[in-house]
Amino acid sequence: MVDEDLHSSFRSTAFLSCFLVLFMLVAGCGSMATRNKFYDPITAELHLSEYQSAAEKIEAARSDGKYGKKDRLIYYIDAGLAHHYAGNYDTSVVLLLAAHDAADELFTKSISRAATSILLNDNALEYAGEDYELLYLNLINALNFLALGRFDDAFVEIRRANHKLEMLDNKYAEAAAQMNRGSRDDTAAVALDFEPEKTRFNNDAFARWLSMHMYAAEGKIDDAEIDRIWLARAFQEQPHIYDFELPEVKYRSKEAAVLSVVALTGESPRKEALSLRLRTDKDLNLVQILYTDSEGEESEYGHLPLPVSQDYYFKFAMPKIVTTPSLVSRIRVSVDGESIGDLHLIDDIGKIAEDTFRARKSIIYIRTIMRALFKGLATHKLKKKADTGGLGGWLKKAAIDVGTDLTENADLRSSRLLPGRIYIGDFEIEPGRHNITVDFFDPTGHIIKTETLYDFPVNASGFNLARAVSLN
Amino acid sequence: MKHLILVFLVMLMVAGCGSSKKVTRLDPNTITDVTGKWNDTDSRLVAEEMIADCLSRAWVVDYVQANGSKPVVTVGIIRNKSDEHIDTEIFTKDFERELINSGKIKFVASPDQRDEVREERLEQQEFASRETAKRLREETGADYMLVGGIKSIVDQEGGVKVVSYQTDLELIHIESMEKAWIGTKKIKKDISSGSTKW
Known part of the structure; x- marks a missing residue:
């Protein structure tokens, strides 16, 4: 039984010392809670379309130690995206490539530590990125390479994105298997019968739209057509993600040129803490997870059949994905002062974030419960030991409670610079140099932002891609 | 036990400190695999092996026997599809x-180099002396293009990643479009991720 193991462990002074040292280390590194406050001035700059200033503020935050080594992936993504929005494509490429490499390295590490670091607060661990962040860092980097005229490199990013999507199905299988097996070094010494939830997303419409145009630009019409079909299938086969109309796409024109426009809008999906409570039932050998909604109504969030010999009640928190509605409700494209049509939604990143977070969330859920259970039981034993009576005993017990609460925070780290939505449009226009204007409207019909690309070259063939951004 | 804990804490603190940078010069021919990614060693080894294979095939001898001169080759586009x-x-x-360096063929500048050289030659017609200006329409036309x-x-x-690289080359006769040689070289790498800099 979990608490019997603990009891025997606690008889050993060595264990108690180790626990205290570990506790001190966790408490000492100042990594017990996610620090997101520093994003406020950066987000304000993004809303004002002051992207260069946002990039500078990210650098300042790094200099101030807001991005530690364990958060390096978020820094690379944030800085890479800010420089992309600012049009510093070369710099963005370097940073997003660093993000890709860091994600590769950190994912391998996260697998190997799946079972061995249950005791550590997730905030103290190196952040390996969420799948939606890793997917879009490649797709935004593809936009960078296209802006730089480096087609082969843009294709590399598309292939990387598609590879990640293919991997998603089995990505967390090994981590789950490790947790099931338990481990000799498993800090909680609990073996589970656990299967992670599956993601139901494996085909990204925006990635298909980009590669469709890139193939067409190279004259590979068969390949372009295959991507067009895959784009349609993304909508047909994933209605839980693509619950909006399939946009009309066009990759070639017999009589005119095709102008393709992409617009990045809205705020990035974020993580918020979901507060839960854990109750053990020794008669039923059950660990029950309870949730109280905003109206105070209590319901069961989940349960685990796990042998316990005492009844306990602890609180804990885990991350959940939340999305912020975009202010942008319509995007109009004009060429040389004349409206040629609207852009249409192709990727709702919030929906993709929610779905792809599903598999990892189930692993976080199990890890968090195990940690909460272990720490709750350890706290109970420590408090018993500390109960020496009088004010001294009370203070010791209060310190133990505070320490436990402080080290049990949900890991809310994520990039705050991704867009929330991606819109596209393909328009037939006369080849030549044009002034392309993109207007972003709010739901009341007011223009939030206008972006004009002056003297934009539109060739009879090739991928004529214009990009506009309004992160509102 | 107390000593052990103290040593452990000191080790952790020391491990956190930065170490000084050390630079060692390497022979360019040294085989290095730091990240596991495609690198200069892969490029060099693949080129050596594939060109050795290409030039050992019958098409070179056949060409010399038929024409009495070495074949002229240029390199076209090698696409990165990885x-x-x-x-x-x-x-x-x-x-x-x-x-x-094989000495078995003659080689002309690749398509993207020619434009620059041609521009220089055109300028010579106007600005160089008659004796030194290089003549127009005297380029050696390539017989074959390697793509x-x-x-x-x-x-x-x-955490396990295996990457297989496949390089495919084809030697195409420019006039007839006949393929004189096709070569493939595969490299397989088992990659374990290293630590990124911070």
Whole structure:
């Protein structure tokens, strides 16, 4: 039984010392809670379309130690995206490539530590990125390479994105298997019968739209057509993600040129803490997870059949994905002062974030419960030991409670610079140099932002891609 | 026990401190695999092996016997179709070097180099002396063009990643479009991720 193991462990002074040292280390590194406050001035700059200033503020935050080594992936993504929005494509490429490499390295590490670091607060661990962040860092980097005229490199990013999507199905299988097996070094010494939830997303419409145009630009019409079909299938086969109309796409024109426009809008999906409570039932050998909604109504969030010999009640928190509605409700494209049509939604990143977070969330859920259970039981034993009576005993017990609460925070780290939505449009226009204007409207019909690309070259063939951004 | 804990804490603190940078010069021919990605060693080894194979085939002898001169070759585009950012210019240079140094063929500038040289020649017609200006329409036309690409297949499960690179080259006769040689070279790498800098 979990608490019997603990009891025997606690008889050993060595264990108690180790626990205290570990506790001190966790408490000492100042990594017990996610620090997101520093994003406020950066987000304000993004809303004002002051992207260069946002990039500078990210650098300042790094200099101030807001991005530690364990958060390096978020820094690379944030800085890479800010420089992309600012049009510093070369710099963005370097940073997003660093993000890709860091994600590769950190994912391998996260697998190997799946079972061995249950005791550590997730905030103290190196952040390996969420799948939606890793997917879009490649797709935004593809936009960078296209802006730089480096087609082969843009294709590399598309292939990387598609590879990640293919991997998603089995990505967390090994981590789950490790947790099931338990481990000799498993800090909680609990073996589970656990299967992670599956993601139901494996085909990204925006990635298909980009590669469709890139193939067409190279004259590979068969390949372009295959991507067009895959784009349609993304909508047909994933209605839980693509619950909006399939946009009309066009990759070639017999009589005119095709102008393709992409617009990045809205705020990035974020993580918020979901507060839960854990109750053990020794008669039923059950660990029950309870949730109280905003109206105070209590319901069961989940349960685990796990042998316990005492009844306990602890609180804990885990991350959940939340999305912020975009202010942008319509995007109009004009060429040389004349409206040629609207852009249409192709990727709702919030929906993709929610779905792809599903598999990892189930692993976080199990890890968090195990940690909460272990720490709750350890706290109970420590408090018993500390109960020496009088004010001294009370203070010791209060310190133990505070320490436990402080080290049990949900890991809310994520990039705050991704867009929330991606819109596209393909328009037939006369080849030549044009002034392309993109207007972003709010739901009341007011223009939030206008972006004009002056003297934009539109060739009879090739991928004529214009990009506009309004992160509102 | 107290001593052990103290030593452990000190070790952790020391491990956190930065170490001084050390630079060691390496022979350019040294085989290095730091990140597991496609690198200069892969490029060089693939070029050496594939060009050796290409030039050992019957088409060279056949051409010399039929024409009484060495075949003229140029290198076209080598496309990167892998999932890594590979500088194909370096790769192309490795092929050019191997071809030229073999002595079995004659080699002309690649298509993207010609424009620059042609521009220089055109300027010479106006600005250089009659004796030194190089003549127009005296370029050596290539008989064959070497084209190809590099692809990769990534097989990954959890922390295990194996990347297979395949380089495909084709030598095409420019006039007849006949393919004189096709070569393939595969490289397989088992990659474990290293630590990124911070």
